[in-house]
Amino acid sequence: MSNPVTGHSADYIAELKKRLNSHRKWVNGVRGGINADLSFYDMSQLPLAGVALRNAKLVGASFAGSNLSKSDLKATVLMMADLEGANLSGADLLGADLRGACLNGANLAEANLAGADLRTGSLGAVSTKRQPLSAMPLSRRTELVDANLSRAILVGSNLGNCDLTGAELVDADLSGADLTGAILVSTDLSGATLKNTTLAGALLCGALLDEETIADMARHGINPEGNLVPLGERLFELLSLHQDWLDSEGRTGQRLELDLADLSGAPLGEVDLSAAKIQRCNLRNANLSGTNLMMADLSYCNLTGADLRGANLSGCSLRRVNLTRATLLDSILLSVQVAASDRAWPTNLQYARLNDADLRCRSADGVILRFADMTGAKVNMALMKGSDTSGAKMPTTRVPAAV
Numbered sequence: 001m002s003n004p005v006t007g008h009s010a011d012y013i014a015e016l017k018k019r020l021n022s023h024r025k026w027v028n029g030v031r032g033g034i035n036a037d038l039s040f041y042d043m044s045q046l047p048l049a050g051v052a053l054r055n056a057k058l059v060g061a062s063f064a065g066s067n068l069s070k071s072d073l074k075a076t077v078l079m080m081a082d083l084e085g086a087n088l089s090g091a092d093l094l095g096a097d098l099r100g101a102c103l104n105g106a107n108l109a110e111a112n113l114a115g116a117d118l119r120t121g122s123l124g125a126v127s128t129k130r131q132p133l134s135a136m137p138l139s140r141r142t143e144l145v146d147a148n149l150s151r152a153i154l155v156g157s158n159l160g161n162c163d164l165t166g167a168e169l170v171d172a173d174l175s176g177a178d179l180t181g182a183i184l185v186s187t188d189l190s191g192a193t194l195k196n197t198t199l200a201g202a203l204l205c206g207a208l209l210d211e212e213t214i215a216d217m218a219r220h221g222i223n224p225e226g227n228l229v230p231l232g233e234r235l236f237e238l239l240s241l242h243q244d245w246l247d248s249e250g251r252t253g254q255r256l257e258l259d260l261a262d263l264s265g266a267p268l269g270e271v272d273l274s275a276a277k278i279q280r281c282n283l284r285n286a287n288l289s290g291t292n293l294m295m296a297d298l299s300y301c302n303l304t305g306a307d308l309r310g311a312n313l314s315g316c317s318l319r320r321v322n323l324t325r326a327t328l329l330d331s332i333l334l335s336v337q338v339a340a341s342d343r344a345w346p347t348n349l350q351y352a353r354l355n356d357a358d359l360r361c362r363s364a365d366g367v368i369l370r371f372a373d374m375t376g377a378k379v380n381m382a383l384m385k386g387s388d389t390s391g392a393k394m395p396t397t398r399v400p401a402a403v
Contacts, residue, residue, distance in 0.1 A: 007045065016043065024052045027072070044082070060123065069107075079121045080140070089148075104145040114155040118142040118162045146320075165280060166300055166320045166351070185260070185280040186300040186320045189213065203227050203260065205282045206302030206322040208353070225302075228262040228282050235266055246272060269307075295336055295345065310362075315345040324355045333364040333383065359383050 008016075016038075025033030039059040044066055051071045062082040070090040080100040089109045093116050100121020122139040142162045150170040154177050161181040171191040181201040188208045199217070204224040209217075217224060231238070244253025256276040263278070269287040274294040278301060285305040295315040303318075306326040313328070315336030335344035346366040356376040364383045371391040379395050 008042070016041070016046075020051060020053075023056055027052045027054050049087075080123055098142055100140045100142055102140075102143050103147050104143050105147060106144070107148045108144075108152050109148050109150045110152060111149070112153045113149075113157050114153050116154070116157045118144075119158055119160045183260075183280075186302070186322065201227065205260075205280070206300065206304070208322075225264075225282060225284065228260055230262040230264075231258075231266075235263070239271065242276060243272060246274065274312075313347050315347060317348045318352055319348050320351045321349070322353045323357050324353055325357060326354075327358040329358050329360050330362045333361050333367050335365045 019036050019038060022032070022034045023036035025031075026035050027033070035055060035057075036053070037057040038061055039057055040061060041058075042062045044062045044064040046063075046066045048063070048071060049067045049069045051068065053076050054072045054074045055076060057077045058081055059077055060080045060082075061078070063086045064082050064084045065086060066083075067087045068083075068091055069087045071088070072092050073088075073096055074092050074094045075096060076093070077097045078101050079097050081098070081102070083101055083103045083106050085105045086103070087107045088103075088111050089107045091108070091111045093111055093113045095115045096113070096117070098113075098116055098118045098121075101118070120139065120141045124138065142159075144162060144164045144167050146166045147164070148168045149172050150168050152169070152172045154172055154174045156176045157174075158178045159182050160178050162179070163183045164187050165183055166186045167184075168188045169192050170188055172189075173193045174197045175193050175195045176197065178198045179202050180198050182199075182203070184202055184204045184207050186206040187204075190208050190210055192210075192213075194213055194216070199220075199222055202222075204222075205228055207224060209224060214224060238254075238256055238258075241254040242256035245255050247253070256273065256278065258276075258278045258281055260280050261278075262282045263286060264282050264284045266283075266286065268291055270290040272292045273296050274292045276293070276296045278296065278298050280300045281298075281302070283298075283301050283303045283306055285307075286303065287307050288311050289307045289309045290311060291308070292312045293316045294312050297317040298321055299317050299319040300321065301318075302322045303326050304322050304324045306323065308326060308328045308331055310330045311328070312332045314332055314334040316333075333347040335346040337344050344366070346368055347364070348368045349372050350368050350370045352369075352372045354372055354374045354377045357374075358378045359374070360378055360380045361383050365386060367383060367387040369387050369389045369392050372389075373393045374395045375393050377395045
């Protein structure tokens with residue numbers, strides 16, 4: 001019978017314990033110990049805090065949602081492993097092979113990743129006793145989307161082409177690390193040490209950087225807002241297709257789906273972008289006044305200084321966006337009732353940076369402002385009443401509702 005929490009049977013857990021105990025003996029030099037090869041094993045949702053897996057082979061293994069805090073994973077081969085949502089706080093991953101691993105939403109606070117390899121991985125690079133699942137990709141980039149790497153040690157690590165979208169690298173040590181071609185969109189690098197760090201070709205749109213770091217990048221010819229590709233005239237074609245898609249209720253045309261595009265000068269005011277998917281794009285100082293963004297997804301976009309006056313943001317996902325100095329005066333942030341669901345879909349500003357923004361909206365309902373930074377923002381009761389502000393940095397003052 002399977003455990004209702006982990007989904008693993010008692011016999012399966014007993015086998016894993018036996019293998020883990022045998023590996024611990026090997027690590028400690030005790031007779032009878034065997035270096036573990038647990039490649040493609042499912043160890044998800046397990047309490048493995050402090051586990052000794054040094055030098056183990058764990059290719060393609062799943063630790064999704066598991067507790068691996070303070071574990072010994074030095075020189076462990078975790079290529080293509082699934083560590084999504086895992087707790088690796090304080091773990092020792094010195095020299096670990098994490099090529100192609102999925103670490104989205106993982107907690108790696110204060111973990112030691114010095115010398116770790118986080119480049120794109122391929123299953124053909126390592127032989128194992130067990131065969132991979134047919135559903136596993138043969139190759140993928142290492143993903144650390146929304147991962148917590150605060151105060152982590154990444155000295156000399158190789159993060160080439162790694163996806164760190166929305167990751168928290170507050171006070172992390174990236175000295176000598178290679179971030180060539182890495183995606184650092186909406187990544188928080190405040191207080192991070194970037195001495196001798198390679199950032200060639202890295203995408204830094206909307207990243208939170210110290211003034212000293214920005215100045216140092218400028219001296220090395222690195223533009224944090226650069227490297228995203230403008231769409232030019234093609235944007236008008238895509239907007240027309242999206243309008244057809246809306247008018248025909250999906251029968252013709254095509255939904256607007258953009259990723260890592262430069263839309264900083266795009267004419268988007270009064271445009272119907274409802275249900276569009278525009279993620280990780282540069283919309284700095286964009287004119288979105290009167291734009292319909294109902295149920296759109298703008299997660300991780302840089303909207304610094306954007307004009308969203310009178311925009312309809314009902315049910316819009318604005319997770320981890322940068323709206324510093326933007327104006328949402330007279331905007332609408334209501335919940336949307338989805339026909340296929342019993343739940344209402346609120347406007348989501350979780351983890352958004354709203355510093356010095358004008359948030360005096362016309363109407364709002366149940367807005368998600370969890371962990372948002374509203375320092376210096378102008379807000380009114382229309383926004384704050386009924387909003388979820390748990391963990392948020394609140395503005396010092398509130399102002400009356402906009403007239």
